[in-house]
Amino acid sequence: MASPQQINNLQNSFQSAVNLGGSPGIVSTSPTQSFMSSVPRRVSASRQTKALKPFSTGDIKILLLENVNQTAVEIFNGQGYQVEFHKSSLSEDELIEKIRDVHAVGIRSKTRLTEKVLKHAKNLVVVGCFCIGTNQVDLDYAAKIGVAVFNSPFSNSRSVAELIMAEVISLARQLGDRSIEMHTGTWNKVASKCWEVRGKTLGIIGYGHIGSQLSVLAEAFGMQVLYYDIVTIMALGTAKQVSTLDKLLSESDFVTCHVPATEDTKNLLSAPQFAAMKDGSYVLNASRGTVIDIPSLIQAIKAGKIAGTALDVYPHEPAKNGAGAFNDELNSWISELVSLPNVILTPHIGGSTEEAQSAIGIEVAANLSKYINEGASVGSVNFPEVSLRGLDLDQENVVRVLYIHHNVPGVLKTVNNILSNHNIEKQFSDSSGDIAYLMADISSVNQSDIKDIYDQLNATEYKISIRLLY
Ligand SMILES: NC(=O)C1=CN([C@@H]2O[C@H](COP(=O)(O)OP(=O)(O)OC[C@H]3O[C@@H](n4cnc5c(N)ncnc54)[C@H](O)[C@@H]3O)[C@@H](O)[C@H]2O)C=CC1
Ligand SMILES: O=C(O)CCC(=O)C(=O)O
Numbered sequence: 001m002a003s004p005q006q007i008n009n010l011q012n013s014f015q016s017a018v019n020l021g022g023s024p025g026i027v028s029t030s031p032t033q034s035f036m037s038s039v040p041r042r043v044s045a046s047r048q049t050k051a052l053k054p055f056s057t058g059d060i061k062i063l064l065l066e067n068v069n070q071t072a073v074e075i076f077n078g079q080g081y082q083v084e085f086h087k088s089s090l091s092e093d094e095l096i097e098k099i100r101d102v103h104a105v106g107i108r109s110k111t112r113l114t115e116k117v118l119k120h121a122k123n124l125v126v127v128g129c130f131c132i133g134t135n136q137v138d139l140d141y142a143a144k145i146g147v148a149v150f151n152s153p154f155s156n157s158r159s160v161a162e163l164i165m166a167e168v169i170s171l172a173r174q175l176g177d178r179s180i181e182m183h184t185g186t187w188n189k190v191a192s193k194c195w196e197v198r199g200k201t202l203g204i205i206g207y208g209h210i211g212s213q214l215s216v217l218a219e220a221f222g223m224q225v226l227y228y229d230i231v232t233i234m235a236l237g238t239a240k241q242v243s244t245l246d247k248l249l250s251e252s253d254f255v256t257c258h259v260p261a262t263e264d265t266k267n268l269l270s271a272p273q274f275a276a277m278k279d280g281s282y283v284l285n286a287s288r289g290t291v292i293d294i295p296s297l298i299q300a301i302k303a304g305k306i307a308g309t310a311l312d313v314y315p316h317e318p319a320k321n322g323a324g325a326f327n328d329e330l331n332s333w334i335s336e337l338v339s340l341p342n343v344i345l346t347p348h349i350g351g352s353t354e355e356a357q358s359a360i361g362i363e364v365a366a367n368l369s370k371y372i373n374e375g376a377s378v379g380s381v382n383f384p385e386v387s388l389r390g391l392d393l394d395q396e397n398v399v400r401v402l403y404i405h406h407n408v409p410g411v412l413k414t415v416n417n418i419l420s421n422h423n424i425e426k427q428f429s430d431s432s433g434d435i436a437y438l439m440a441d442i443s444s445v446n447q448s449d450i451k452d453i454y455d456q457l458n459a460t461e462y463k464i465s466i467r468l469l470y
Contacts, residue, residue: 058082060372061123063098065089066108068130069361079369088320096120104368109133109348110319115141125467126371128364129381131351132156132209135261135288139382143435146404146465148383150367154209155359156351160258160286161213163350165221167310168254171282172197174308176344193280193307198222203252205245205268206259206287207233214256215239226252230264249276254284261288269293274300286312286350295333301340308342312350321347375402375439375469384430384437391441398425399445399453400469405462407436415440418456422449435464445470 060081064073067087076083081104089110090098099105099121106128107113113127115138127137129151142149170176172195181188202218204211207227215225215236225239228248235241242248245268249255255277259265269283270293277283283306285292294315300306318325326347328334337343351357370376376387391398401419405411412429419442427440445453450468457466 060104061102062104062106062368063102064106065111066130068106068108068128069357071358071361072106072128072130072365073361075362075365075369079373081372091319092117099124104128104372106130106364106368107136109136110317111136113137113142118142118145118147121145121147125465126150126368128368130357130360130364133260133288134381137382143382143433144464146435148371148377148380150364150371150380152360152363153379155363156353156356157209157213159353159356160210160350161217163312163346164210164214164256164284164286164310165217167284167344168202168218168223168256168282169197169221170344171254171284171308171310171342172200174342177341197254200224200253201226201251203228203248203255204239205229205248205255205257207239207241208258210286211256211258212236214258245273246276249273250278252281253278254282256284257287257291259287259291261290266290267293269297271296271299274305277306279305280307282306282308282310284310286310289314289317294331294337298333298336298340301343308344310344310346312346313348317348373469375400375467377437382432384432384435386428386430386437386439388426388428388439388441395443397445398441398443398470399450401438401440401442401453401457402467402469403438403440403457404464404466405436405438405460406464407431407434408462411436411438411460411462414460414462415457418453418460 058080060079062076062081062083064083064085066089068085073083073085084098084102089107092112095111095117099117101123102121103123103125104127105113105124108129108131113136118124118138118141124147127142127147127149129137129149132151132153134149134151137149139149174194178188199222201224202214204214204225204227207215207229211227211229212233215227218225219237219239225237226242226248227235227239228242228245233241242251255269257268259268265288268291274283274296283292283297292311294311297306297309301309314331316330318330326334338345367379371380374390377383378385378387388400391400403415415438416424419440422442422444425441425443427438429436429438431437450470454466454468457463
């Protein structure tokens with residue numbers, strides 16, 4: 001368990017990462033709507049920087065769903081943002097209602113931020129996925145409307161790898177069944193079809209952050225590791241990359257999936273793949289529920305081809321915890337699956353450890369705060385990555401322009417023409433597909449110029465969204 005001291009240390013590193021608490025690096029956020037209404041100047045009492053903004057960070061509203069870790073809540077509260085926290089995900093209708101006027105949304109793997117939902121978000125600037133997977137968000141549409149999306153690319157990788165390692169051994173020893181039997185008073189001391197994992201072959205599909213961590217753990221247990229990936233990746237230890245999925249399937253005793261949910265990974269393992277596996281082998285999945293065709297897996301277990309399975313993810317998962325939530329209404333085959341021997345089922349807890357969740361909370365909250373406060377999009381999964389060094393405390397009359405626009409010719413000429421009456425201190429621009437992001441710090445800007453700059457930028461044909469920080 002992470003001690004309060006460890007959490008403190010992590011928070012301290014977060015503080016220095018984003019320069020909170022009045023350091024010279026801070027620029028203030030001015031949401032467009034607030035800026036456009038002539039709100040009288042409000043200055044946060046805790047800030048030591050010269051606060052030129054006409055309103056406080058208290059204008060920023062953040063919706064946090066799915067029990068996002070308290071480390072994130074503390075960071076956002078520390079920023080003075082308004083935080084609305086929910087333990088579970090919301091229904092689509094509730095989400096549409098809640099998302100209307102917030103500037104940021106924090107979710108985990110269950111909340112679906114579809115085009116339909118995002119269309120109702122009028123002030124949304126940024127989305128934080130407090131997890132690795134981002135398949136639950138329509139990333140292209142988010143970028144199209146100028147909403148940056150961040151995740152935590154590896155804070156829970158180790159937790160998933162450790163769970164899988166535990167399950168490899170549990171399947172080999174039929175631990176799940178023995179435990180259930182003991183809970184119901186049955187003493188069943190058997191060795192038949194129970195194995196050591198030493199000397200067996202683990203086949204890893206997807207050798208990324210999780211797959212490669214698992215590779216190291218498995219070798220420490222004396223297993224041979226094969227992996228299949230669509231890109232060539234350096235092997236750790238004595239693991240071997242194989243060139244085809246079929247080769248991995250035919251040579252492995254355990255096959256585990258660690259790929260993202262994409263069109264290509266949908267039903268990556270289905271009836272033909274189970275048929276290609278060794279008799280009596282095992283299947284594990286802690287990636288996404290779409291990756292394995294579970295009805296076919298059930299048939300392969302029933303036929304004795306597959307000796308057991310450990311599943312952490314499902315095509316449909318309950319929105320919240322509770323008795324009776326995992327039933328045939330959710331996925332029609334559930335009662336059939338739970339009746340089979342040597343089936344270990346977990347409720348999407350691969351990344352659910354104290355260490356992972358607190359680290360994710362800090363990492364994603366830091367990225368969101370930096371994006372809201374400074375416009376830095378480094379680490380975003382759907383946006384060009386742009387950042388500028390902070391403004392000095394003694395810099396006066398400086399405005400940071402954040403201009404998200406369509407990636408077409410002529411933009412820089414137009415924008416720089418608008419900014420040309422001021423000194424462009426520094427500027428950075430990058431594009432990703434159809435979206436481009438320009439960040440510029442301009443000086444010699446009077447308060448009275450700001451509205452004019454905003455109006456001119458707003459009138460450009462390329463604009464997707466604009467924020468001015470000052
Ligand atoms: N159960 C849980 O709680 C958790 C589940 N996950 C899931 O695990 C997935 C993998 O996580 P990471 O290892 O961090 O991702 P990663 O992005 O580091 O690695 C994924 C690997 O899969 C490979 N890949 C992609 N398509 C493939 C295909 N068709 N065939 C073979 N390889 C393919 C990629 O080249 C990459 O090397 C995530 O996308 C997420 O959906 C992640 C964390 C927790
Ligand atoms: O912890 C969660 O809610 C989701 C974990 C996960 O699946 C991920 O990180 O992609």
